[in-house]
Each structure stands twice: as structure tokens, then as C-alpha cells.
Amino acid sequence: MHKNLFTSGARAAFAGIACVIMLIACRKDNKTSPDPTTNPVNNPTGSQSQYEDSLKYLMYQIMQVTYADGGRTPSRGLPTYYWYSQVPSINPLDSKYADADSLLAAMKTYAINPGTTKPYDHYSFLDRNGVLTNKLFNGISAQTFAATNKGDFGFDYGVALDRSNNAHIYVLYADKNSPAGQLGVTRGWEIISVNGNSNINTSDAFLRSTYDAIFNSSSVTLGFRRPDNTTFTQTLNTGSYNVNPVVFDSVLTVTNPTTKVSKKVGYFSMYTFSSVINSNGQATFTRTVLDQLFSKFQAQGVTSLIVDLRYNGGGAVSTAEYLDNAIAPANAAGNLMYNTIYNDKIMAHISDVKLTTTTNYAAATSRLTLDNVFFITSGSTASASELTLNNLKPYMTVKLVGEKTYGKPVGFIDFNISVFDQNHNQKYLADLYAINFETKNASGVGGYYTGIDVDAPAVDYVNVAWGNTADDANLKAIVNYINNGSFTAPGARTATPELDNLRVGIPALKPVNGFNGMVDYERSRALRLNR
Template identity: 55%
Template sequence: MYRELFTTGAKAMLAGVFCAGVLMSCHKDHNPAPDPGTGPVITDAMKEDSLRYLMYQIMQVTYGDGGRNASTGLPTYYWNKSVPVLNPFDKQFANADSLLEQMKRYAINPTTGRPFDRYSFLDRDGTLTNKLMNGVSSQAYIAATGSLGLDYAPVLVPNTNKVRLFVLYADKNSPAGQAGVTRGWEITSVNGTTDFNATSASLDFVYNAILKSSSVTLTFKVPNVNDPVTRTINTAGYNINPVLFDTIYTVISNHGPVKVGYFGLYTFASVFNEKGQPTATKIALDQTLGKFASQGIRNLVVDLRYNGGGATTTAEYLDSAIAPASAAGKVMYKYKYNEALTQNLNAAGLASQVNFPANTGGFTLDNVFFIVSRGTASASELTLNNLKPYMNVRLVGDTTYGKPVGFIDFNISMYDNTHQPKYLADLYAINFETMNAKGEGGYFTGIGEDFGAFAHDFVNVPWGDTTDQNIKQVLNYVRTGAYLSIPRNARLAAVPTSGGSLQIPIQNSHPAPNFNGMVDFRMRQKIR
């Protein structure tokens, strides 16, 4: 099919300058240096042409394995039949990203009238794989995105244009976490600037300084501390610890005292790296869940309000730890692929479903509560959806993001005239949809909270504080069997506390550079 898509000149350029292929190899921590030698010099324009061509081939025509075997002739894009035949070398596509954006427009969700695909993207420095697959936030990744290991939220001061800034979370192992920064701290100065407002210029200044810089000096107002705290935070590599906070509450219910375990999880980095070694994520999860098990908790709270997902294997690991013994060996979730892949699962090396292990974690829980929000996406949604057929799953907070589909990571490289691979990008284009054991899925517009379980996210409330509306909802349900009646109107809900009014962030004030998705990294090794 693809032979009819391209001009003779384009094909000659591709054939004459380099051989191109898709590498299912392990992630590169850095891009290979240009190889000296004879022959034409590979320019940036040639690399971009190669990337456009290969991306289109993988999604719409066929995929290969770096030329080691004949290609199978199977497209991998989930909505491939909705996309018309396109010429990736067409001048309307300035680069591979613009071609991908065009391809995402064709499959329309009849419920919303908008494209299904608001998810697919290219990772051009290739280090997102390192972060999710190996649980490491490398220096290269930090330099590219400016992450210091924290996220923040701007809050509009009522009846003004003024903005206050609050830390949402900080990874304990990150530079910010090591500096003691945590949720509830108010940022009062950014590189000496103390006046913030809701204009684009002001919000951009804060965004670039905190999330796009290698170093920033911040002054904080810390709860219960009189004097301001100033920290200069520099980027550095670190092993990701996704557990932000954990605690155990004892609730006096109608049936006596009940222990409730609570922990916050902000990402789904893999529990095992590409070498099969346990990551800091696995260690942190094991420690937290082990603590809960030793204390005999009867209710578990998993706070996913800022969790955009990550590795499907981490969702499976968490589900296996939480699920009751009755789920052992049964279906955890099922995959759905495009028609071509579905008809050739064995040839493609793809699985049709994932089962719970023979032995689950051993908890005996009355309920598992998930605190969710518009920032709860993909692998987070997969986690809670998988458990619904087997236990009491209760959702508190707000409707989730809505992403029942996931990625196979395609590491795309080209071969130069000396047959050396030159890394181009990692392609994350939607390849599969998931459903739980009851066939429940398709939540493209999100999963709603339980009836009566709505709660605001007040960002100036520290982790675990029982004035947090989400936690109040959970504890009230454990105590009485019912949720509180909380109005959605923010002003009615924002009652004064000892620290002043509770603060709700400005919606869509600036998108944080967070990943929303789920990736099955096993498939990058199996697909052939």
C-alpha cells in the first residue's frame, strides 16, 4: 500500500541516504553522537522526513523490528480505519507532530462531537520512557522539561485579579522534596517577584520559572511557621517515589473502631525497570501496603487526584495487592485492538487479557476508596475499573479525565549510511482500549464520583489533614455509611479555617507538563 503513497523523489531520498527502521530496543539515556564516516551527511530535515515516514508506517501501514525480519503488514493505530490515505511528505505537514495532529482529527466521538484522540504524541528526547519504565527522573528529562520534582496551583483571590500560589505536591526524592517542600506551602516569591496576577504574562513567568528552569529561588509561607522559608532549588536526577504521604486513621463507626489506611500516589512509574530490577516505586508501594497490612486496616484510601497514569504493570501490581482472595486467577482486564491486530494476535505477539495472580495481596477490606479528580487519568482509571467486579470500589472527589485507551511505546530510529542507528523519537499513539472483567470501559468523558461524594480540592490543606473535603467524605462514609452533602459552588464550600479561606485553583490556568496515559512496556518487547 505505501508504495503508492510517495513520490519517486521522496522514495529515492529515503533509500539513498539511509535505511530506516523501528527499534524495539531498550531506552537510550542519551542520543547517539553523529557517526563520522563517508557518505552524505544526515541533516535535520532528513531526520524529520524519516520520522514522519516511519511514524505513518507504524500507525497506518505496517510495523517492523529494525529490519531483522520481514514486516507483518499490520497497522497499529487504534483508529486506523478512520484515517484516510495521507502523504507524510506533503508540504502541509511541517513536521511529524503536525502530521500526527492531522491523523488524530478523524475518529470522532459521537457523544461529544470531538475527536476521540486527545492523547497521542511524540516524545522527542526519549526520556519519558526512562521516567515511566525505569522509575528514574533523569537529568536529561529535567533539563528538557524544567521539572524540579514539584507541581503547583495558582489560586485567584476573590474579587481581585491577584493570584496566590500553592504547592500541590513534591516527590520526596526530588530536589524540591529533599528541600522539605510539600503540599500546602504557599509560594510568596519566585526569583524575587512577589506580585502575581491572573494575566498571561504573570502566569507564564511563574510557569517558566518553576517548571521550565534548571534553578529557581522560592520563598514559602509554611503552615504553623511564623517566618518565611526561602529555598534555592536546582535540578538533579532522582529515583521517583510516587508515594506522597501515608497515614492510618482510626474511625469510631456504628460498629466500633475501624482502621483506615490512606496514601497519595502521583504517578505510575514501573515497579520493575528494563533490567527486571525493582524500582523505588515498588519499594515505596511495598513499604506502605505492608504497613497497612500489619495494622489490620479494613478500609483503604488511594488518593489519585493528581495521578495521570503511567505503566500498566504498576496498575496491575497495585490491583493485585488490593484485590480480595476471590479475584485470584480471574480476569483483571481485557484488551481491544484495531481489526487487523485483533485478527493476528499471535502473529503480532499481543495478549488478549491480563489475569490476577494466583495469590492476591491478602487484604480483607470493607471498601477501597479512590480520591479522583479531572487530573486522574488512564492507568489510574484502569486501576479502579479493574477492581469494580470484585469488591466495593467507592469514588470520592470529581469526574476523572477519561482515557480508557493506552500506548505501546515504539522507539523510532533511522540507520545512517554506516548502518549506525540514530535515535529520532518515541511514538506514543493509541494502540489499545481496556475493559474490566464485566466488559465495562469506554469512559472517554470520565468516570463520575459516587452519588453525593463530590468534594472540592482545597490546595492549601496539607496531606492527610482531616479538613480536606475528600478525606472528610471518606471518613464520614466509614463512620456513618453515608457521604456529606457538599455544594459544588466553591464560595459556599470555602468556609474559613484557622489558616484563612480554603483555596481552589484556577481551572486550566496553565497545563502542567504531566503525562496522561497508560503504557504497556511489555508489548514493546513482544510485538514483532
């Protein structure tokens, strides 16, 4: 369930304005347009347009004026938006903003990155049904506030072209607990029909209808071809499930062809950073899965670790911290993990708002003794994923293989926005995810807005199964490094789709799905509990 997510900022704002909204709404002679310095008119009957005005107003106040009292005392205000000082004064109720999303889109254009001459903020957004918050924070895939309330299928896919430019759809990953995962669907399976249509192509109409069928419907009938070339057709229905972010794990035995010395290498792939702690402060299924995983690695004596984050857009900061503590060497114990920097007004009153600016490693870090740690990354590796690997760099050698990461050194504190009608019933409007902070590791390194470069480029062949060290170019490069200190084996040829009939996913052929970000739910909890 989406429990107790009415954060202190939003809670205090509504406490300060709820009565004002009701009084204005009850005045029948109120014909004037809303003033940007006052609260918006809210119809006690709850018309959609007036709920939208409330959302626009409250979003603007939390970001630009103050989260503490609904903006009634701006001289003592504490705006939460990281780039608030670069946004001019705006009337959030101006008719040119059709909805809160268009207002937010306008606000995001003002802070310009001089290195790229483009806006820093292509991250902030509104979650209007609570799905993301529930999935990331509580580790439950269910649409708590959506009308359907039926969850999802639990997998993602990529579109690739073969040597004859024929289109193919491959499953990239599937959550083991999801409807797809329970069916056995996993990476490398090909989707050969969608709702009876086996004419797989790259037309806009087909690509859009396929996306909608898989991500925006409650039921879909898919034809599958397994790697062994067997086929079957199955109807999937959306479902609610405990998120299992680890889609694959294995302990690989890597043997040096010259010395014949074998090493144990732990390998796992995570598709999201669902939180290890839920909204009630309890351990989630994600925490249980990760505890079991690292216990297995320890028991089997792994000396190198491969963390596959090629499809991981991030999520909860608590999970990044868990992974860092599980991977870091003993010399990191008790030392600085990373710094959190807020806007100047929040930083000036940091003790008053009860937020912390430093996060340290645990007193005792990993029980693993690692010679190497490798991260497999891509342009979809973002935010909390980048935070994880960046935090480790001051304390151990970290190698990146694959493609340059997405580039998001900033994150969110979740603000849940709701209003009350004349009967004092709470009406959920949205969760606000607007950039609130930046992070830097113990060496002061951050600011990677254009991504983090890899040590060895490698292609992602989307029809290759998890853990395939023969055909997965990323794993092949890492095995070479473990054996001889170089990502390229002596005399090896580079695999290509033309030579090996492997498939490369083409991002432009599928709309982006999923979340790119890092959310600090624990600092959100701190704001709520310390008001």
C-alpha cells in the same frame, strides 16, 4: 538510563529501510520529491529537516501501514494505530506538514466519537527527548536525550484565588526524592515569590513566566510560606532521582462518635504510575516503595483503604496491575482482571504477534481484608489510574470521591524511533505514543471517554495538607461514610472558601503539566523479544 527501548516495531522497520535510505541519499542525481510509497531521502550528513522527514515517514508507517517491515509489503501489513481504518491515505512527506507533530495532529482528527462529535484521539503524542519513557519505565527522572540532561525539580503547583481575588500559588505535591522533596517541600506550602518577583498575579505574562521558571529551567529561586506561617527563600537546581510516586501515606484511626468504635484506615497518595519493572526486567524503586507500603498496612490491620489519585495522570500498566493485585479481595484471585482490544488487523493475527488480550489477577491477591476501598479522583485522574479502579469494580464495592475523572480507556505501546547515518551511528528521533489498544474490565465495562462519575462530589482545597481529615473535603466525606454509611455527616455544613478561607485551585490559571495515559511496556517488550 534510557536502555533498550528500541521496540520490535521500530527495530524491524529500520532494519527494512536503513539500507534503502542510505542508497537513495548517496545518489547525487536524485532530484525528485519523495513518493509516499517509498522511503524518504535521508542526507548522510544528517540535516535536521531530513531527520524530521524520516520521523514523519516512520511514524506514519508504524501507525498506518505496518510495524513489521517498514511498510514494504502493505498487503501483509499490521498497522498499530487503534483507529487506523478511519484515517485516509496520507503522504507523510507532504510539505503542508511542517513536522511530525503537525502530521500526527492531522491524523488524530479523523476518528470521531459519535457521543461527543469530537475526535476520540486527544491523547497521542511524540516524546522527543526520552524524558517520559525514562521516568515512567525506569523510574528515573532525568532527561536522557535532552541537551541539559538535568532532570527536574520534582513538584507541581496550583494557582488559587482568595476572597478578595488575590492570587496564590500552592504546592500540590512533591516527590520525596526530588530536589524539592529533599528540601521538605510538600502539599500546602505557598510559593510567595518566583525568582525574586513577589507580585503573584493572574496576568498571562506572570503565569507563563512562572510555568517556564518551574518546568522549563534548570534553576529557580522560590520564596516559600509553610503552613505554620514561617517563610524562607531557596534556590532549587534540577536533579536526577529515583521516582517515588507515593507522596504521602498514613494509617488513620477513625472513631465513630456514637459507638466509639475505632477502625484503621490506610491512606496514600500517588502522583504517577512509574513502572514497578524497568527496561531490564528488574524491580524499580517504585516496586520497593509499594511493597513496603502494603506490608505496613497489613501489619497495622487496616480494614478500609483510601487511594488518592487526584493528580495522577497514569503511567505504566504494570503498576495498575500491581495495585489491583494488592487491593483485590480473595475472590478475584486467578480470575480475569481486564481485556485488551487492539485494532482488527492486530486482533486477526494476535497469535502471530505474540500479544495477549487478557490479563488475570495473581493466584493470590491482597493479604488485606477490606470492608471499603475509596478512590479520591479529579479531572486529572486519567488512564492507568482509571484502569486501576475500573478493574476492581467487578469484585468489590468501589467508591469514588472528588470530581469526575479525565476519561481515557485507551493506551499506548511505546515505539522508539531512530535512524542511522552513513557511519552506522544511531540517531534518536522520538518515542511514539499513539493509541494502540482499549481496555475493558471483567464485566465488559470500558469506553469511559468522558470520564467516570464520582459517588460523592468534593472540592479539592489546595492549601490543605495531606491527611487532614478536618479540612480536606474528600477525606471528610470518606470518614463520614466509614462511620455512618453516608458521605455527609448529620447536620454538617459544607465548607466553602468564603467561610473557611480554604483555597480552590483554578486549572485555567496554569498550563497543564504532566502525562495523561497508560503505557504497556510489558507488551512492548513482548513485541521486541518475539520478533
